[in-house]
Amino acid sequence: MADDHVAYPCPYCGEASLEAAATLPYVRGYVLAFHFGSKKIVGCTKCVRLQLLKETGISSAIGWFSPTALVSNPFLLVYGLARTALVTRNPAAVRKQLSDAGIPEPQGELSLVRIGYSLAASMIAADSRIEPEEVATAAEIGVQIFKDFDKAEFNKVVANHQNLPEPAELATLLSGVLTDDGKDAVYGFLLAIASSDDDLAKEERELLDVVAENMKLRPAA
Numbered sequence: 573m574a575d576d577h578v579a580y581p582c583p584y585c586g587e588a589s590l591e592a593a594a595t596l597p598y599v600r601g602y603v604l605a606f607h608f609g610s611k612k613i614v615g616c617t618k619c620v621r622l623q624l625l626k627e628t629g630i631s632s633a634i635g636w637f638s639p640t641a642l643v644s645n646p647f648l649l650v651y652g653l654a655r656t657a658l659v660t661r662n663p664a665a666v667r668k669q670l671s672d673a674g675i676p677e678p679q680g681e682l683s684l685v686r687i688g689y690s691l692a693a694s695m696i697a698a699d700s701r702i703e704p705e706e707v708a709t710a711a712e713i714g715v716q717i718f719k720d721f722d723k724a725e726f727n728k729v730v731a732n733h734q735n736l737p738e739p740a741e742l743a744t745l746l747s748g749v750l751t752d753d754g755k756d757a758v759y760g761f762l763l764a765i766a767s768s769d770d771d772l773a774k775e776e777r778e779l780l781d782v783v784a785e786n787m788k789l790r791p792a793a
């Protein structure tokens with residue numbers, strides 16, 4: 573059945589096609605502070621289950637260090653394990669995540685600027701704090717790189733960042749979709765955002781390296 577799977581390879585095993593999507597809530601405690609977050613995962617059924625188990629494992633290892641996290645984490649762990657058992661093929665959910673991220677199905681129409689919004693939003697949200705100045709700077713850079721960049725549209729994508737897969741996963745999906753020039757433009761956008769506050773933090777550098785590697789960026793000339 574043509575509708576049964578989405579014709580992209582799973583970003584984890586690279587073999588099976590995209591079949592399942594899941595959102596996993598987690599909580600991380602830092603002695604007294606804590607934060608709740610959630611992670612979007614798309615892949616083949618087997619890999620999505622595996623990733624959920626891994627994430628649940630991470631939650632159980634580092635989710636305990638504050639009183640609030642101590643109370644909520646057991647519930648999230650149980651949720652994580654139950655959610656893992658419930659992963660089934662769900663092409664509709666996969667399609668929804670791809671379209672939220674601006675990634676068309678093969679043969680669909682690709683909008684480079686939409687992909688720029690998604691990757692930038694997902695990168696800005698990667699450290700779990702969205703700083704308004706960072707978003708404004710990203711928009712200023714965006715209008716210089718993409719002629720059809722729309723700030724209002726970008727702000728909308730940032731506000732809905734929880735619908736986006738992680739930057740590393742997005743980059744893997746994009747490796748087979750974007751042309752070399754498209755990859756250069758999108759990566760240049762991310763690099764400019766990350767460098768805009770003068771110091772390129774170690775985590776930003778690492779994230780950019782993973783994105784470059786996963787999207788199979790050609791080596792810089």
Ligand SMILES: [Zn+2]
Nearest residue numbers: 582585616619
């Ligand atoms: Zn897989």
